[in-house]
Amino acid sequence: MANVPEDLHYSKDHEWVRVEGDAAVIGITDYAQDSLGDVVYVELPKPGDEFAPSESFGSVESVKAVSEVFTPVSGKVVAINESLADEPESVNSDPYGTGWMIKVQMSNPGEVDSLLTAAEYEDFTKAERE
Amino acid sequence: MVINVTSPAPQLKQTPLNRVHRQLGGKMVDFGGWDMPVQYPAGTIEEHLRTRNHSGLFDVSHMGEIDVKGSDAITFVNRITSNDVTKLIDGQAQYSALTTPDGTVIDDLLVYRFAADHLFLVVNAGTTEKDWEWIRSHHAGESVELKNVSTEYCQIALQGPEALSILQQLTHVPLNDIKYYHFTTGTVDGVESIISRTGYTGEDGFEVYAAAEKGEQLWNKMLEVGKVGTETGVLPCGLAARNTLRLEAGMSLYGHEIDETTTLLEANLGWICKLDKGEFIGREKLAQQKEAGLKRRLVGFEITERGIARDDQEVVIGDQRVGKVTSGSPAPYLKKNIGFAYVPAEFAAVGGEIKIDVRGRLVGAQIVKTPFYKRAR
Numbered sequence: 001m002a003n004v005p006e007d008l009h010y011s012k013d014h015e016w017v018r019v020e021g022d023a024a025v026i027g028i029t030d031y032a033q034d035s036l037g038d039v040v041y042v043e044l045p046k047p048g049d050e051f052a053p054s055e056s057f058g059s060v061e062s063v064k065a066v067s068e069v070f071t072p073v074s075g076k077v078v079a080i081n082e083s084l085a086d087e088p089e090s091v092n093s094d095p096y097g098t099g100w101m102i103k104v105q106m107s108n109p110g111e112v113d114s115l116l117t118a119a120e121y122e123d124f125t126k127a128e129r130e
Numbered sequence: 131m132v133i134n135v136t137s138p139a140p141q142l143k144q145t146p147l148n149r150v151h152r153q154l155g156g157k158m159v160d161f162g163g164w165d166m167p168v169q170y171p172a173g174t175i176e177e178h179l180r181t182r183n184h185s186g187l188f189d190v191s192h193m194g195e196i197d198v199k200g201s202d203a204i205t206f207v208n209r210i211t212s213n214d215v216t217k218l219i220d221g222q223a224q225y226s227a228l229t230t231p232d233g234t235v236i237d238d239l240l241v242y243r244f245a246a247d248h249l250f251l252v253v254n255a256g257t258t259e260k261d262w263e264w265i266r267s268h269h270a271g272e273s274v275e276l277k278n279v280s281t282e283y284c285q286i287a288l289q290g291p292e293a294l295s296i297l298q299q300l301t302h303v304p305l306n307d308i309k310y311y312h313f314t315t316g317t318v319d320g321v322e323s324i325i326s327r328t329g330y331t332g333e334d335g336f337e338v339y340a341a342a343e344k345g346e347q348l349w350n351k352m353l354e355v356g357k358v359g360t361e362t363g364v365l366p367c368g369l370a371a372r373n374t375l376r377l378e379a380g381m382s383l384y385g386h387e388i389d390e391t392t393t394l395l396e397a398n399l400g401w402i403c404k405l406d407k408g409e410f411i412g413r414e415k416l417a418q419q420k421e422a423g424l425k426r427r428l429v430g431f432e433i434t435e436r437g438i439a440r441d442d443q444e445v446v447i448g449d450q451r452v453g454k455v456t457s458g459s460p461a462p463y464l465k466k467n468i469g470f471a472y473v474p475a476e477f478a479a480v481g482g483e484i485k486i487d488v489r490g491r492l493v494g495a496q497i498v499k500t501p502f503y504k505r506a507r
Contacts, residue, residue, distance in 0.1 A: 038173045040460045
């Protein structure tokens, strides 16, 4: 069963958000990485890029397919996980840790409230599988 | 990100190993109407590498089989396929194609010769029904009996440098005496089988055909003697690894490199076009095309910048969109991003620089010799 940490917020596009003050760290969920398979390439934006909510900020490629990733919240990118250039497999092995993707300065922290809780996300993926 | 969820669709066809795939945790997808494992928990890269370095086991029971019996078996099959069936001896198999009058491809296939009056055709899963109709409709009075026996067989491919030593534990047939692209009949774990030294991975290996209801027994036994679960033991492999393995090995996949719009010559399959063997469907057009010269060609390429080419992306040379990628993927063993594409013949030389339009970004690539990967012998 996919791991869904309690303390994170989730989008219906299978991204997670960890709130750190006004900043949000963003990655893809365990369920998402499992669906994707072996990640071989991650394309990320540059620090300073700004995104609206649900905007594509990059892509994750597995052997088999490429998937866009979307910003669950709006804001300006303040950091990207540069280690993914050499170790994209971190997205598979540690999606909520070393596999994080970007950190944004949120322009509207209230947006977090409209995201799913861990329990809601779990129900959502269950329903999606059925 | 967007996830394509495939819910178990009852209308999908299942191979005799469907239950086993689910037990093994295979991720099931709809593959041309078949419910097939795209990968198992080990993942595509590990499955691919294990097959190159040790061994991998593939369920290919979805492939179709057509039996051709009768005194005109060779004459008939020789007329509807491009390779020369008269060159086969008993116990030998041949890569060939069913061709249209235009020299394009209905399907690629293996032709097995059991006897002068008994051939066995192995065709692609997604095209089995089409092929069957095509073959029947092109039967023109030859004395042959045609039978679509696809559902009667399971087909299991054991591939990799250790395939022989694993399979040898299950049979008295001296496997090393079977030459590449040859086959024999015998028992595997007591089950009457066709044992064929063929495959779709670029490795040594075998494809075993047996009665459908024996599929689970054979599969499980091969995993067992292949020491599944150990670090170097056999791994069950899904369709994704099957695809990356064949791509590295430079083999065509029907619906990608070849279809009813591509001729065999364009697809670099001139070596299975025996234009002087006598009349066959498409021969005239192929001979004309050979004479006139090709307008486009299938080439292999290697990406030289960051990025991965994918199927159907466009090939750009200068400011011209000149062709399309037929298969594009990371190559797990070579650790490169590679692919096949059609390009105008004047740009097809090895060493040529092309660009691939990867979702709006032009990524550099170089045309290289194929196969991309060739095993040491």
